[in-house]
Amino acid sequence: MAGIIVYVLSKDGQFNKNSLGALSQASKLAGELGGEASAIVVGESFSDDALSTLGAHGAAKVYRVNGPEGTSQPAVDALAKVITDNGISYALFGGGLLGLEIGAGLTARLGWGITAEATGIKVDGGKLVVERPVLQDSAIVDVGYTGDGGVIVGRLNSFEPDASIGAAGAIEDVTVDFNDYSLRAELVTRGEQRGADVNIEDADILVAGGRGLGEAANFSLADDLAGSLGGAVAATRAVVDAGWFPYAGQIGQTGKTVAPKLYLALGISGAIQHKVGMQASENVVAINKDPNAPIFEFSDLGVVGDLHKIAPKLAEAIKAKKGA
Amino acid sequence: MKIAVLVKEVPDAAVEKRLDPNTKRIDRSGEKNLNPFDTHAIEAAVQIREGGAQVDEIVAVTMGPESASNALNKAASLGADRSVQLTDDALAGSDVWATGYALAKTLEAEAPDLVLLGQQSDDGENYTIGAVVADHLKMPSLTQVIDLKLDGDTLTLERQAEYGYDTVKVTLPAVISVGDAINEPRYPSLKAIMGAKKKPRDTKAIGDVGIDAGEVGEAGSKTTVLAINPPPAKESGELIENADDDVDGTVERIVAFLDERKLI
Numbered sequence: 392m393a394g395i396i397v398y399v400l401s402k403d404g405q406f407n408k409n410s411l412g413a414l415s416q417a418s419k420l421a422g423e424l425g426g427e428a429s430a431i432v433v434g435e436s437f438s439d440d441a442l443s444t445l446g447a448h449g450a451a452k453v454y455r456v457n458g459p460e461g462t463s464q465p466a467v468d469a470l471a472k473v474i475t476d477n478g479i480s481y482a483l484f485g486g487g488l489l490g491l492e493i494g495a496g497l498t499a500r501l502g503w504g505i506t507a508e509a510t511g512i513k514v515d516g517g518k519l520v521v522e523r524p525v526l527q528d529s530a531i532v533d534v535g536y537t538g539d540g541g542v543i544v545g546r547l548n549s550f551e552p553d554a555s556i557g558a559a560g561a562i563e564d565v566t567v568d569f570n571d572y573s574l575r576a577e578l579v580t581r582g583e584q585r586g587a588d589v590n591i592e593d594a595d596i597l598v599a600g601g602r603g604l605g606e607a608a609n610f611s612l613a614d615d616l617a618g619s620l621g622g623a624v625a626a627t628r629a630v631v632d633a634g635w636f637p638y639a640g641q642i643g644q645t646g647k648t649v650a651p652k653l654y655l656a657l658g659i660s661g662a663i664q665h666k667v668g669m670q671a672s673e674n675v676v677a678i679n680k681d682p683n684a685p686i687f688e689f690s691d692l693g694v695v696g697d698l699h700k701i702a703p704k705l706a707e708a709i710k711a712k713k714g715a
Numbered sequence: 716m717k718i719a720v721l722v723k724e725v726p727d728a729a730v731e732k733r734l735d736p737n738t739k740r741i742d743r744s745g746e747k748n749l750n751p752f753d754t755h756a757i758e759a760a761v762q763i764r765e766g767g768a769q770v771d772e773i774v775a776v777t778m779g780p781e782s783a784s785n786a787l788n789k790a791a792s793l794g795a796d797r798s799v800q801l802t803d804d805a806l807a808g809s810d811v812w813a814t815g816y817a818l819a820k821t822l823e824a825e826a827p828d829l830v831l832l833g834q835q836s837d838d839g840e841n842y843t844i845g846a847v848v849a850d851h852l853k854m855p856s857l858t859q860v861i862d863l864k865l866d867g868d869t870l871t872l873e874r875q876a877e878y879g880y881d882t883v884k885v886t887l888p889a890v891i892s893v894g895d896a897i898n899e900p901r902y903p904s905l906k907a908i909m910g911a912k913k914k915p916r917d918t919k920a921i922g923d924v925g926i927d928a929g930e931v932g933e934a935g936s937k938t939t940v941l942a943i944n945p946p947p948a949k950e951s952g953e954l955i956e957n958a959d960d961d962v963d964g965t966v967e968r969i970v971a972f973l974d975e976r977k978l979i
């Protein structure tokens with residue numbers, strides 16, 4: 392039976408929204424394929440009650456595996472066993488870092504093909520075909536699988552959770568003998584919030600700063616501009632990783648998803664992992680000195696120039712305009 | 716210990732990348748360069764050595780056509796002691812599965828204690844090769860690592876995942892992909908550039924490392940590109956070029972834009 396299994400990521404018993412979206416998507420596709428959607432969780436304490444949410448989102452069956460949470464390889468072991476024992480054909484991930492790692496491990500283990508960054512999935516001739524943007528979204532390819540099955544890792548926010556599907560959600564406990572090497576990566580701490588707690592999700596106007604700011608102190612340019620506009624300041628992963636800005640203010644794949652009225656980018660290249668977190672913004676203005684920066688592909692107003700020259704004068708001009 | 720660094724040749728950043736409609740593969744005819752993300756992996760290897768660990772050899776490994784030897788020269792100028800190039804007509808058109816399998820076979824023959832690689836290839840954008848290779852080699856792995864400390868045979872690693880920063884301990888041998896925030900790769904000295912071509916290089920065909928021809932290339936790949944479509948049409952935005960030449964005019968235009976859209 393051409394079933395689809397979805398790995399559901401969680402922390403402290405909370406299921407990841409993108410995993411739930413993938414589950415709802417799998418349920419719809421499985422219907423067309425003539426199979427079932429199932430979910431798998433790997434962790435230490437999932438109550439029957441908590442897992443009922445997964446049924447609501449489309450899981451006909453939920454495989455519960457007791458094992459380490461937050462590293463990828465134990466989940467690869469668990470998925471490989473459940474897929475093989477139950478003759479499942481596809482593994483779907485809602486996206487993100489762990490989804491990529493687990494999906495890639497599974498590819499090697501099962502000899503399956505993998506498609507990352509999936510934005511759409513359809514059924515064609517009894518098989519799944521995946522839509523995937525390539526080369527900085529300049530083209531979209533349809534990818535098919537030639538072997539027995541396939542791994543699909545979704546692009547963030549590509550699949551909407553639907554809690555009204557109401558599938559059976561029968562729970563099956565599975566015991567997995569983890570590989571020795573799977574246990575040689577050991578999580579010491581998980582989900583540490585670095586830096587101050589800033590709120591970027593409620594702001595109508597965001598001024599986002601990237602590596603083009605040059606150094607941490609230059610975030611003052613973003614602060615001034617945000618101040619003049621009455622907005623908040625956000626950032627890319629590159630500068631958060633560098634310690635220039637708090638993690639709570641990061642937009643993108645492993646940060647926040649935002650949809651302000653205005654998103655103004657200072658020195659941001661516009662990598663896909665950043666774009667997925669801000670593409671629903673109503674108006675996008677970008678200042679970048681590189682005319683080839685991908686961000687200009689999705690800007691309403693692009694400014695090719697040096698932010699150090701433009702941003703301070705822009706803040707002044709906005710203040711003057713508002714004062715007038 | 717021995718460190719292997721996976722490096723890839725990619726179209727240069729300045730080249731407009733496109734798919735060849737006939738082969739449905741990336742058009743690799745233009746200028747090429749070492750994948751910029753891989754320079755961070757080489758730098759990480761060099762820093763492990765400089766940090767006092769006994770690193771006997773840093774070997775750069777690539778799978779790619781003849782021209783990819785330029786990427787290996789660059790890797791050698793940045794600190795690799797030796798390099799291995801897996802090149803074979805049978806490899807053309809390999810997908811993630813086939814590339815990961817072929818690289819794992821090549822690495823097996825090297826028996827490294829640590830495999831380092833970049834966070835992503837600039838052209839493929841798959842973020843997956845590290846975990847594929849690790850599973851074949853039966854080694855633990857972690858991707859997107861931005862801090863790495865080695866103590867004996869234990870690595871303490873940090874990276875940002877979905878919920879914030881994770882700290883993970885991994886015992887060697889292991890496969891680690893590094894994020895681009897881990898370090899600032901140094902520029903090679905003129906001497907290092909001149910010396911790079913003299914460093915030893917092994918060129919291998921698939922038979923040399925026991926790769927099954929049926930598992931690589933287009934025939935061995937597990938995915939196939941069925942169609943190439945343009946992205947959904949969207950209204951192109953306004954672009955102010957050479958804004959530095961007229962900062963006041965630019966600022967005026969941005970303010971007018973914000974005003975038109977009722978944002979100020």
Ligand SMILES: Cc1cc2nc3c(=O)[nH]c(=O)nc-3n(C[C@H](O)[C@H](O)[C@H](O)COP(=O)(O)OP(=O)(O)OC[C@H]3O[C@@H](n4cnc5c(N)ncnc54)[C@H](O)[C@@H]3O)c2cc1C
Binds near residue numbers: 643
């Ligand atoms: C699995 C994964 C998850 C990720 N998650 C995220 C995420 O959640 N969020 C995120 O943002 N990224 C994420 N990334 C990283 C992402 O791929 C990019 O590396 C990152 O977004 C780049 O940040 P940046 O634009 O600040 O830096 P860069 O890409 O280095 O861009 C800096 C830009 O500044 C411009 N510039 C330089 N100087 C000036 C100047 N004086 N004036 C004007 N412009 C200037 C340059 O032209 C350049 O375009 C993730 C990556 C991976 C692989």
Ligand SMILES: Nc1ncnc2c1ncn2[C@@H]1O[C@H](COP(=O)(O)O)[C@@H](O)[C@H]1O
Binds near residue numbers: 840843
């Ligand atoms: N053909 C290749 N040869 C050597 N290394 C590669 C190759 N393809 C990918 N890699 C490595 O894998 C990393 C991640 O690539 P990818 O998974 O394609 O985004 C790159 O940064 C390289 O270090």
